[in-house]
Amino acid sequence: MKNYDLLIIGGGPAGLTAAIYAARGGASVLLIEKAGVGGQAALTADVENYPGILSSGGYELAALMAQQAEKFGAQFLYDEVTAFNLTGTVKTISTAYSGDFSAPAIILCMGARPRKLQIPGENEFAGRGVSYCATCDGAFFKNKTVTVSGGGNTAVEDALYLSRFAAKVRLIHRRDTLRAERILAEHIKNSSVEIVWNSVVTAATGNDKLSAVIVKNVLTGTEASLNTDGLFVAIGQVPYTDNLPLKLSDGGYIPVNSDMSTKIPGVFAAGDITEKPLRQIVTAAADGAVAAQAALKRLFN
Numbered sequence: 001m002k003n004y005d006l007l008i009i010g011g012g013p014a015g016l017t018a019a020i021y022a023a024r025g026g027a028s029v030l031l032i033e034k035a036g037v038g039g040q041a042a043l044t045a046d047v048e049n050y051p052g053i054l055s056s057g058g059y060e061l062a063a064l065m066a067q068q069a070e071k072f073g074a075q076f077l078y079d080e081v082t083a084f085n086l087t088g089t090v091k092t093i094s095t096a097y098s099g100d101f102s103a104p105a106i107i108l109c110m111g112a113r114p115r116k117l118q119i120p121g122e123n124e125f126a127g128r129g130v131s132y133c134a135t136c137d138g139a140f141f142k143n144k145t146v147t148v149s150g151g152g153n154t155a156v157e158d159a160l161y162l163s164r165f166a167a168k169v170r171l172i173h174r175r176d177t178l179r180a181e182r183i184l185a186e187h188i189k190n191s192s193v194e195i196v197w198n199s200v201v202t203a204a205t206g207n208d209k210l211s212a213v214i215v216k217n218v219l220t221g222t223e224a225s226l227n228t229d230g231l232f233v234a235i236g237q238v239p240y241t242d243n244l245p246l247k248l249s250d251g252g253y254i255p256v257n258s259d260m261s262t263k264i265p266g267v268f269a270a271g272d273i274t275e276k277p278l279r280q281i282v283t284a285a286a287d288g289a290v291a292a293q294a295a296l297k298r299l300f301n
Helices: 013-024 039-043 060-069 134-141 153-162 182-189 281-300
Strands: 006-009 029-033 075-078 080-084 091-095 100-103 107-108 112-114 145-149 166-171 194-196 199-206 210-217 223-227 230-233 235-240 267-271
Touching: 006 091, 006 100, 013 029, 013 039, 013 060, 013 075, 013 107, 013 281, 029 100, 039 060, 039 112, 060 075, 091 107, 107 281, 134 153, 134 230, 145 153, 145 199, 153 166, 153 182, 153 230, 166 199, 199 235, 210 230, 267 281
Parallel strands: 006 029, 006 107, 029 075, 107 267, 145 166, 145 230, 166 194
Antiparallel strands: 080 091, 091 100, 112 235, 199 210, 210 223
16 A cells, blocks of 8 residues: 555646645645546636636646646546545545555545436437537537537537537527626627527437437427537536545535535545535635645644
8 A cells, every 4th residue: 555645536626736735835645537637627628717827728727737736746646546435544545456545634626527417318329419528529510500508607618619610509598597607698699609598408319310409498398309410418517426435415515614624534625526606627726725735734733
């Protein structure tokens, strides 16, 4: 078993920032990430609301964070955590391929995954027209018709991004006003994106690939089939808290104190995995900094 001062689970903005602060503060740090650094931020085409950065790709911003953490001595391991033991003064985790690791403090930064619509045809056409990542798959729909389901920041950003490629983009939203920030709402109102109000997607249909979505008006109950080559789902997130030995909120998030500590001494959480009113790159980074500082205080004071 390999021992460190601090284990950080998850390589999104929260985990990367925590690694920067903790390593710079003198702790031996291991950050474990099951895929690539950046988390959902790495899938964002344009970041325009991170302080000091006029515009950047999400992946590029995350890569700079990772370089900064490595500069201060943080180590990175790309593997999947399969088990947590958070009791006792030393916390241990097991990984799929690299063995076990321990530390007296741990920061959980696993983030969240896209929420599914849970409609007929969604799973059947996943990867064949149904997508959860506009920046990953948008280029495949050049000069085609695409549909976005949702009304928050992500949905509006996705629709605007897809309008660069697609011949037609429609946004399906269950209410008569968008939940997105005002500046994004203004952008989409002045764009070519068609907004279908008071409606939800109830099914995805097609043969070998998606060819249409069934859309229901929530006020009248009437349904219509709309031809589309792609359906991009952007209706929120589900936190990666499965099988964690922690008490969770009703939404499955980790409740934390102001210093990002949980009810288990030595266990902290940061970013999208926590119960919080706003989930953005800047708030995840702030959480990571606070959690790292609290962990350093516990380790060295």
